[in-house]
Amino acid sequence: MEENSSKEKIPDKCPHCGHKLSPWQQVLLNVDRILTCKNCWYKIILTTPPTKDQSEIDESLSSQNDKE
Numbered sequence: 001m002e003e004n005s006s007k008e009k010i011p012d013k014c015p016h017c018g019h020k021l022s023p024w025q026q027v028l029l030n031v032d033r034i035l036t037c038k039n040c041w042y043k044i045i046l047t048t049p050p051t052k053d054q055s056e057i058d059e060s061l062s063s064q065n066d067k068e
């Protein structure tokens, strides 16, 4: 089996100061899930958002619909 899908997008620049990350830094970020920007020392942390919760929110929203 090959897992070729990249679910997450690795940022190519610091979200804080916009400093461009080198390809090597992007690799480190992908592996460690955390990288400190060398420019502003901002900690870039990759988080995986829970996809399950979204459907629950959808359900509670639609249940508010009043039918006549």
Ligand SMILES: [Zn+2]
Binding pocket: 014, 015, 016, 017, 018, 019, 037, 038, 039, 040, 041, 042
């Ligand atoms: Zn930065």
